[in-house]
């Protein structure tokens with residue numbers, strides 16, 4: 597019975613879609629002093645009204661936060677709260693020595709646990725956060741709203757899946773690649789529209805769980821089975837034929853390697869080169885008729901890593917004293933191809949068709965606020 601109750605509670609908390617998310621900003625920087633101010637809208641600072649022209653500063657001092665208003669010490673507090681009146685408000689922030697950024701909604705500043713630095717938390721409405729992530733990660737990649745819908749739904753699914761990632765540290769997500777890059781609020785029209793038009797929508801697997809929205813730059817014409825890369829079968833990360841990636845920017849690549857080095861590599865992995873058929877397979881390896889996952893048992897993922905190749909989707913050709921690797925695609929090849937997705941949107945496909953093309957057997961569902 598206890599187990600059942602726990603399961604029910606877990607499911608309910610999992611499906612709720614919280615309105616705000618706490619994101620640690622400048623998470624990779626060590627900050628002791630930070631200037632900030634209102635960019636748009638009405639704000640209060642620890643319950644005190646402030647004006648747009650007010651210059652605000654927070655300084656770490658003896659384990660507390662000193663607040664300066666127009667260069668005069670105003671207060672010394674445990675937590676500074678810059679609170680916005682509504683969802684349209686945004687502020688600017690500049691830690692000393694770092695670049696200025698703008699974020700939507702609220703800001704909290706308090707000392708880190710060890711009292712050595714300041715913790716900066718952007719307490720932001722979920723959809724504003726999603727739009728900010730999309731702009732930070734892919735804002736320059738397209739002007740097509742449909743493309744940004746694809747990005748938004750993937751970022752939102754990531755958020756939903758990882759909402760408790762930093763819970764023990766007192767926030768939900770951080771702003772660096774370890775979670776999702778979030779270096780700005782969104783101000784690009786198509787990005788905001790793409791996020792708002794997919795509001796609350798996430799991608800679920802056949803068991804109703806948010807999927808891991810893996811993506812890469814270009815599939816080379818066929819995506820990779822997750823099992824071939826990480827050894828684990830994932831129902832929605834299956835190989836699919838992907839003509840949309842063909843002839844896009846990162847579709848082809850070439851690399852020359854000394855034949856001697858190429859052969860010695862396989863020798864070092866225990867392949868018997870005295871056997872002519874082994875040598876021929878290594879020197880004339882081909883994926884012309886589709887992706888393979890190994891050369892004589894040596895995993896292509898390992899070979900890609902060892903030779904720093906753009907993808908595992910290549911064929912080999914003898915080329916003087918070298919071998920030439922003729923490759924297709926860029927990245928691990930699992931899940932969504934970003935260039936392919938952009939091309940699908942250009943060709944008029946809708947965002948859900950793009951998602952269903954790259955992620956096998958998934959469902960898109962709107963998770964409502966509770």
Ligand SMILES: [Zn+2]
Nearest residue numbers: 769770774775
């Ligand atoms: Zn993180």
